[in-house]
Amino acid sequence: MRNLLRPVPGHHRGNCGQSYVLTLGGDMIFWGTLRFDITDLEFADFRGVVGELASVLFRGDIFFANFEGVMTRAWNAYHDAASPFRFVSSLETAEFLARVFLRPVLSFANNHCFDAGETGILDTLRACGEHGIGIGCAGIGKSKDEALQPVMVELPSLTVGFVALTDLLPEYGYAAAMSVGALELTRENLKRSIRYARVRSEVVVVSLHTIGDIRAPFSFWPDRHQRSLARFAAECGADIVVGHHPHGLQYAERYQGAYIFYSLGALFYDPLLETSISPTHPFYAARRIFGGAIATVELCRSGVHALSLTPSRMFAWDNDARPMLVRGPLSSRLIARVLEGLLV
Numbered sequence: 001m002r003n004l005l006r007p008v009p010g011h012h013r014g015n016c017g018q019s020y021v022l023t024l025g026g027d028m029i030f031w032g033t034l035r036f037d038i039t040d041l042e043f044a045d046f047r048g049v050v051g052e053l054a055s056v057l058f059r060g061d062i063f064f065a066n067f068e069g070v071m072t073r074a075w076n077a078y079h080d081a082a083s084p085f086r087f088v089s090s091l092e093t094a095e096f097l098a099r100v101f102l103r104p105v106l107s108f109a110n111n112h113c114f115d116a117g118e119t120g121i122l123d124t125l126r127a128c129g130e131h132g133i134g135i136g137c138a139g140i141g142k143s144k145d146e147a148l149q150p151v152m153v154e155l156p157s158l159t160v161g162f163v164a165l166t167d168l169l170p171e172y173g174y175a176a177a178m179s180v181g182a183l184e185l186t187r188e189n190l191k192r193s194i195r196y197a198r199v200r201s202e203v204v205v206v207s208l209h210t211i212g213d214i215r216a217p218f219s220f221w222p223d224r225h226q227r228s229l230a231r232f233a234a235e236c237g238a239d240i241v242v243g244h245h246p247h248g249l250q251y252a253e254r255y256q257g258a259y260i261f262y263s264l265g266a267l268f269y270d271p272l273l274e275t276s277i278s279p280t281h282p283f284y285a286a287r288r289i290f291g292g293a294i295a296t297v298e299l300c301r302s303g304v305h306a307l308s309l310t311p312s313r314m315f316a317w318d319n320d321a322r323p324m325l326v327r328g329p330l331s332s333r334l335i336a337r338v339l340e341g342l343l344v
């Protein structure tokens with residue numbers, strides 16, 4: 001069975017109490033046709049955009065994924081000639097995600113959160129927070145102190161804290177004492193942000209947007225850089241570490257009690273993205289996007305008690321792009337291979 005939750009070994013269910021479902025996704029890139037879909041379509045149509053992932057995505061109590069880019073009206077606020085793409089979405093995107101997901105939390109600590117400069121980040125914080133929309137923004141802030149603060153989601157009998165970090169931005173993209181930006185992925189910041197989350201929540205989720213070599217083609221195996229940082233997050237007290245930026249689903253492992261998804265790959269993206277990068281560009285070898293997976297994690301006060309994985313991929317569809325579940329023996333083998341590292 002595809003999305004059957006598998007109990008994790010060693011979890012004693014006697015004192016679990018109420019449990020909740022946390023749905024985890026990888027990169028969401030509202031570029032190309034998806035950008036227009038979201039800006040122009042009615043809510044009802046977005047369910048069409050989500051397509052057959054709806055049954056998996058909408059069943060969670062909390063949704064957490066990486067928003068690759070920002071939401072702003074200031075499309076031209078900033079231009080970095082070195083970057084081949086700018087992922088700048090409309091302000092309506094926030095409203096849209098808030099209507100579609102129950103309790104959405106987004107990570108913005110990634111290499112595209114400065115695509116519209118400081119304005120882009122400030123507009124994103126405003127769009128997600130205003131009018132009681134209530135999308136949690138993790139990993140960015142008006143200052144470093146703000147970016148270090150976890151997003152807390154308080155459920156009736158469980159509090160979950162989310163922090164997000166990246167080390168793929170140029171220096172000016174990181175939040176500092178007096179400047180807007182993302183939380184830089186350093187060991188010191190990891191330790192501090194996890195500690196802040198730990199004291200106020202039963203479950204701590206850490207988002208890491210990183211890779212050792214940004215030019216490397218996709219590999220199922222996480223590199224040394226990813227492994228050492230994710231394991232360090234586990235040592236600092238993270239319960240779940242969720243990675244992305246590598247453009248596909250990677251191996252996962254249980255380490256010192258924490259569940260590490262090295263990369264959930266990409267959830268929403270326009271498949272034309274990979275064809276629009278020139279062969280002379282340094283990122284050409286890394287251009288291909290192999291989709292990713294949605295992780296469904298059942299949580300209680302004492303942590304993770306069951307989980308499942310649903311691989312998905314975007315397909316071009318007329319002039320549109322739609323996500324589809326990956327089926328067949330290949331998918332089953334992939335799920336088995338990833339879960340074998342976690343269910344130990």
Ligand SMILES: [Zn+2]
Binds near residue numbers: 016301302303304
């Ligand atoms: Zn439990």
Ligand SMILES: [Zn+2]
Binds near residue numbers: 068112244245
């Ligand atoms: Zn990225």
